[in-house]
Amino acid sequence: MVKKLGEFKYLTFDVVGTLIDFEGGLKASLAEIGRSAGVEVDGEEALALYRQARYSADAGLFPDDLVRVYLAIASRLGLPALRTHGEKLRDDARHWKAFADSAASLAILGKRYKLIAMTNARRWAFSHFAQELGNPFYAGFTADDTGTEKPDPAFFHKVFAFVESEGGSKDDILHVAQSQYHDIGVSRRLGLTNCWIERRHAQKGYGGTIEPSEFTQPDYHFTSMAALSDAVQGAVPA
Known part of the structure; x- marks a missing residue:
């Protein structure tokens, strides 16, 4: 059974490609x-x-x-x-600009969850991305912080350790991302519930993101951040 949207405490986000239009x-x-x-x-x-x-x-x-x-x-x-x-x-x-729905959606989601950024970008770049998004993150992990890049599981384990330090577990996390290669496949293998934001749903191919060796069916699937925030508002009582 897939956990309901209201049952998570943390939303972890890929940034570049999911929230920022790289x-x-x-x-x-x-x-x-x-x-x-x-x-x-x-x-x-x-x-x-x-x-x-x-x-x-x-x-x-x-x-x-x-x-x-x-x-x-x-x-x-x-x-x-x-x-x-x-x-x-x-x-x-x-x-680089945020997608038109990113900042407003994060503001809505931040009222319900702790938002954690997980980006393969370096810290200097992430600081600009976070500002563009309205600084919505409770915590942020970059390639500088983890010493690696997704889809390396070690990146995710750094975040798991942080959540565990607050008394939580990976079961409290919904991982939100657009990249099948960097995020959706590995999050499934690590036992995370995931949400695929299919930003290129109206376009062919994978654009600037590497094509995965196999497609992973996500637990949740939306074509925009706005659709995710709408779903949360409909599923979680105020």
Whole structure:
């Protein structure tokens, strides 16, 4: 039996891709670089190339790794392979926007649950994302804090230990994320109840996120954060 929405104490969140529109941010930055070079950049092609480059053996921590990624994909997009452009792509992460429903939904959910961020981004970037979202988090875990990235189970175990230090357990957690690869599959294997926010439901493919080896059927499935917050409001008495 899947636990009811009102039975959880914590909601853990993937941030980049679930709450923050990193695909839109990447495409906007690459389009700007393209305009300066007189090149029209195809956004979906750019995301596919990004995905291939980002998940290589020599990848670094995100979003610092965007400098390396840019230099790896620039020529294939017809863009100048200049480090300054890669640094722009990295630094523009400070200005990535939240999805239109993210901040309002988190404000609603924060009245009922303790919200915990779980992001593969570094702490410097997360600080900007959290501010963009209205600083809704009770706690936040980054790649700097855990020393690893999802889908490594060690990342999740760091969060489990935090919840246990407050007298809770992983059974008190609903994990909310858009990435089948980074979050939904591993959360299932670790025994978490999960909620898939299918941000690309109206688009083909996996965009900038690596494709999972197999699809995991989530416990809860919504196509927006607004739909999740609506469901909580309908399921949990005020």
